[in-house]
Amino acid sequence: QVQLVESGGGLVQAGGSLRLSCAASENIFGIIVMDWYRQAPGKQRDLVAAITSGGRTNYADSVKGRFTISGDNAKSTVYLQMNSLKPEDTGDYYCHFRTVRGNSWGQGTQVTVSS
Secondary structure (H helix, E strand, O other): OOOEEEEOOEEEEOOOOEEEEEEEOOOOOOEEEEEEEEEOOOOOEEEEEEEEOOOOEEEOHHHOOOEEEEEEHHHOEEEEEEOOOOHHHOEEEEEEEEEOOEEEEEOOEEEEEEO
16 A cells, blocks of 8 residues: 655744645556645545646635645655645645555645634
């Protein structure tokens, strides 16, 4: 089972920036989509941003214009640049890879945005 490891979370003031990274424990063949989900306390896990193997991106309305997803298929790595952070961006962020062989999830990294 491939493991995904996130990093880059932390505590930041509103208006600040963070960059999340997610790397697979081994190179993954057949990546279809790499994406980031967010789970706020007491809420369901929601899609934040996604990038296909062809580079097409999709964002939740709440983060459009502030977050940027990028990926490196050759390195099986995905990034999330988060700018102009708001307190409502607080939550656990999980990366997810959908491949021809199935799905893999990271363990999550915590992001806290203080007002």
